[in-house]
Amino acid sequence: MTSSIITGVAGFIGSNLAEALLSRGDRVIGIDHFNDYYDPLLKRKNLSHLIKHPSFDLVEADIQQVDWSTLLAGVDVVYHQAAQAGVRASWGSGFRTYTEHNLNATQVLLDAAKEATQLKRFVFASSSSIYGDAETLPTHELICPQPVSPYGITKLAGERLCLLYYRNFGVPTTVLRYFTVYGPRQRPDMAFHKFFKAVLEGGSIVVYGDGQQTRDFTFVSDAVAANLAAAETSAAIGEVFNIGGGSRVSLMEILATIEQIVGEPLRRDMLPSAIGDARHTAADVSKAQKLLDYQPQVTLPEGLTKEWLWVKSLYA
Numbered sequence: 001m002t003s004s005i006i007t008g009v010a011g012f013i014g015s016n017l018a019e020a021l022l023s024r025g026d027r028v029i030g031i032d033h034f035n036d037y038y039d040p041l042l043k044r045k046n047l048s049h050l051i052k053h054p055s056f057d058l059v060e061a062d063i064q065q066v067d068w069s070t071l072l073a074g075v076d077v078v079y080h081q082a083a084q085a086g087v088r089a090s091w092g093s094g095f096r097t098y099t100e101h102n103l104n105a106t107q108v109l110l111d112a113a114k115e116a117t118q119l120k121r122f123v124f125a126s127s128s129s130i131y132g133d134a135e136t137l138p139t140h141e142l143i144c145p146q147p148v149s150p151y152g153i154t155k156l157a158g159e160r161l162c163l164l165y166y167r168n169f170g171v172p173t174t175v176l177r178y179f180t181v182y183g184p185r186q187r188p189d190m191a192f193h194k195f196f197k198a199v200l201e202g203g204s205i206v207v208y209g210d211g212q213q214t215r216d217f218t219f220v221s222d223a224v225a226a227n228l229a230a231a232e233t234s235a236a237i238g239e240v241f242n243i244g245g246g247s248r249v250s251l252m253e254i255l256a257t258i259e260q261i262v263g264e265p266l267r268r269d270m271l272p273s274a275i276g277d278a279r280h281t282a283a284d285v286s287k288a289q290k291l292l293d294y295q296p297q298v299t300l301p302e303g304l305t306k307e308w309l310w311v312k313s314l315y316a
Contacts, residue, residue, distance in 0.1 A: 001055075003027040003075050004231075007063060007109070008082030010034060010043035012185045013125065013178075016220045017079055017227055018050055027055045029071065033062045037084065038188050045314075046185050063105040068112030077121045077231045080109060083155070086189060087129060087276045090151035102154035106161055114169035121172050121231045122162065128179040128216070128242070128281045130156040138216075138248075138282040141177070141240050149276030159240065166238045174236040176226055179244035179283045183220035183303055184310035192304065195258055195266070196311040204267035208274045211252040216283045218245035219298035219306075229292040236291060244283025247300040257301055261308050 004021055008014040009030025021028050030047070034040040050056050059066065063082060072078075084090075084101035106124070113122050129152035130145045147153045165171040186193045198205045226243045230236045249257075255266055288294035298306075 001025060001027050002077065003029070004077045004079060005029045005031065005071065005075050006079045006081060007031045009058070010047050011081060012046075012187050013181060013220060013223055014079075014081040015046035015050070015185055016183070017081065017224050018047075018056065020224050020228065022050060022053050022055055025055075029057045029059060029075070031059050031061060031063065031066065031082065033082075034060060037086070042188065064108050068109065069115065072112055072116040072119065075116065075119060077123065078109070078113060078119065079123045079125075079227055079231070080106065081125045083125065083158075085151075085187065087149040087151045088274055090149055090154070091276065095150050098151060098154045102151075102158050103161070106158045110161060110165040110171055113171045114165055119172065121174060121237070123227055123230045124158060124162045124173060124175045126159050126175050126177045126240075127152065127155045128177055128244075128283065129278070130159065130177065131278070131281065133278050134281070137280055138244075138284040139242070140284040141242055141287055148278055151276070163238070163240075172237045174230040174238075175240040176223075176230060176243050177240065177283075178223055179216040179218050179242065179281055181218045181220055181223045183307050185220070186307060192258075192307055193311060195255075196262070196308050197315065199258075199262050199264070199266065200312065200315055204269045205255075206269050206271055207251065207255075208271050208277065211255070211270075212250050213277070214248050214250045214280045214282070216244040216246070216248040216281050217300055217303070218243060218247075218296065219303035222296040222298055225297070226288065226292060226294050229294060233292055239287075239291065241288040241292060241294075242283040242285050243288060243294070244285050245296045245298070245300070245303075246285070247296075248282045249300065257304060258308075261301070261305055
């Protein structure tokens with residue numbers, strides 16, 4: 001039986017990853033601080049069906065306060081999903097929270113991992129935010145990072161820490177750069193969740209800018225599959241991979257698709273572009289296809305429909 005640690009286990013991707021690992025028979029130790037970036041009750045709901053699973057153990061703690069030497073004993077894989085998320089909140093006084101959760105916590109975990117000689121893989125969840133306004137679309141991993149937000153700066157620094165610990169101490173790290181993940185359990189501050197909730201409440205949605213900005217959207221089960229492959233493929237050690245969904249579309253196209261799914265028009269509040277938001281993102285996933293056999297499976301209309309059904313059930 002493979003034994004894994006997932007940090008941020010109660011979050012969007014972490015809880016979906018835990019479910020996948022448990023369903024295939026793995027042992028999972030989940031770490032989560034249940035901070036108040038968004039309602040902790042939603043995070044607990046993410047784990048409600050897993051909490052009694054015989055192969056799941058939950059540790060409620062700050063990463064920097066955990067006894068890692070004890071916890072890592074016998075663990076094969078660490079999936080480091082925990083982070084302070086959100087581009088817009090990373091400016092100003094909030095930046096200290098990002099450095100604590102995205103940098104200091106990662107360094108503490110890596111420092112413990114270098115002593116865990118049985119550890120086979122350390123998978124770090126990074127972000128397409130490290131590219132900023134990339135000079136080439138689709139963007140491959142060797143493009144020079146140009147973050148346009150403090151959040152992107154901290155994720156890039158986290159990547160660099162991982163690769164330093166690989167090169168200097170042999171920590172078997174793999175970095176996954178997620179491109180706009182969506183689907184069931186998506187955080188309530190993320191766009192699709194907010195859009196669907198507004199439909200249920202009869203409110204309007206906020207559109208920043210002209211709506212022509214584009215994103216490469218990745219369904220959560222595809223992001224989970226990339227994590228599983230990264231943990232099992234020896235060629236992934238010391239490498240960085242883009243993880244996209246092959247669904248690069250404009251915001252206006254997204255809104256039209258959502259209107260078809262929910263069967264009613266959306267009311268829109270148009271606001272100026274937000275500082276720190278990249279204009280376009282698109283992932284070149286050829287490296288992940290070659291080394292991880294990564295192939296996104298879920299189309300955007302299919303994934304949006306799944307998220308709509310989940311949002312309706314959440315707020316029923």
